Amino acid sequence: MxxxxxxxxxxxxxxxxxxxxxxxxxxxxxxxxxxxxxxxxxxxxxxxxxxxxxxPTLTSGLVGDFTRSAEATQRVANSLDLRAQQDAAASSAAQTAKKAKAKAEADREAEAKKKAAEARAKAAAAAERASRTAERTTLSASSSSNSGSGSSSGSTASASNVSSQATGSAAAVLAFAQSQIGDAYIMGSTGPNAWDCSALVQAAYRQIGVDLPRVSQDQSTAGTQVSLSNLQPGDILYWGGAGSAYHTAIYAGGGEFIGAQNPSSGVVKKSMDWDPPSGAVRVL
Incomplete structure (x- = not known):
């Protein structure tokens, strides 16, 4: 060992x-x-x-921090979403207000145009009345200076016209004109419930297929000139000169006429003595 x-x-x-x-x-x-x-x-x-x-230990404090962070993020998202909704609502309200403003302006403009048109019509009617008054004054002065022979011939014409009766086409013309008595007079109107003088004459003759000019000046030369002492029912009476007349009507016989006179009278049937015409033309 x-x-x-x-x-x-x-x-x-x-x-x-x-x-x-x-x-x-x-x-x-x-x-x-x-x-x-x-x-x-x-x-x-x-x-x-x-x-x-x-x-390191994951404590409840860290969990709370995570929770608070998530809640804060959600609040921010909610706030952004609310802001977007508010912006959209504001934009929609602005567009609606803009459209309403445009419509209001258009309505005001249309109303202004309407009032201007009415004012022009009233001014034209007033001018026509003034022209008729002046023309009638001239005619009255001229009639007063004539000899008694003129009055005698006028009386004879009236007497013969009283016994005359409208027939045929003249009767149709006068029947239409008669049916419009009481309608309003509006400058430029062509019916069916309002007329000016030449529109009524034109419409009456249209009933028998005769197409007359629209205005008084042209209607005063549309047919053959006839003497006021030799009138027949259906003849066209005019006031003013031939070719420059300012008013027309239809002779109804018996010394009377039917016409759209003025805004205050409308369509009436009157004696020729009430408003003596200047001349007449015969179309029929």
Whole structure:
């Protein structure tokens, strides 16, 4: 036996294996532990060394921060959505107001045009009345200067006209004119419930297929000139000069005529003595 056999070996025992264990936990402040253990041979073993490392813990405070952040984000989104809705509503209201303003302006313009047209019509009617008054004054003065023979011939004409009766086409013309008595006089109107003088004459003759000119000046030369002492029912009477007449009517017989006189009288049947005409033309 060797003399060193009883002496324990001084060599450090060899490690045969090593193992690393990692344990971790997150919740309620659980600590994570990393253990490293080394196992020696079957005869001898060294003590196990344990090292503990503290890991971060997800606490309720962090959860609250996440929750508050999410809520803040949602509030911002809600605020942006509300702002968008408000902007859309404001834009729609602005467009509606713009359309309403445009319509109001159009209505005002149309009303102004209507009033202007009415004013022009009234002015034209007033001018026509003034012209007729002046013409009648001239005619009256001229009649007063004539000799009594003129009056005698007028009386004879009236007497003969009283016994005359309209027939044929003249009767149709007068029947239409008679049916319009009481209608209004409006300058430029052509019926059916309002007329000016030449429009009534034109419409009456249209009943028998005769197409007369529209205005008094042209109607006063539309047929054959006849004397006021030789009138027949249906003849066209005119006031003013032939070709420059300012008023026309239809002779009804018996010294009377039917015509659209003026805004105050409308369509009437009157004696020629009430408003003596200047001349007459015969179309039939």
């Amino acid at each position: 060797s003399h060193t056999a009883h002496i324990p070996s001084h060599r450090k025992p060899r490690r045969s294996a090593s193992k690393v264990v990692l344990r971790s936990g997150v919740a309620g402040g659980v600590l994570s532990t990393i253990a490293v253990a080394g196992a020696a041979g079957p005869a001898n073993a060294e003590p196990v060394t344990t090292q503990t490392i503290e890991m």
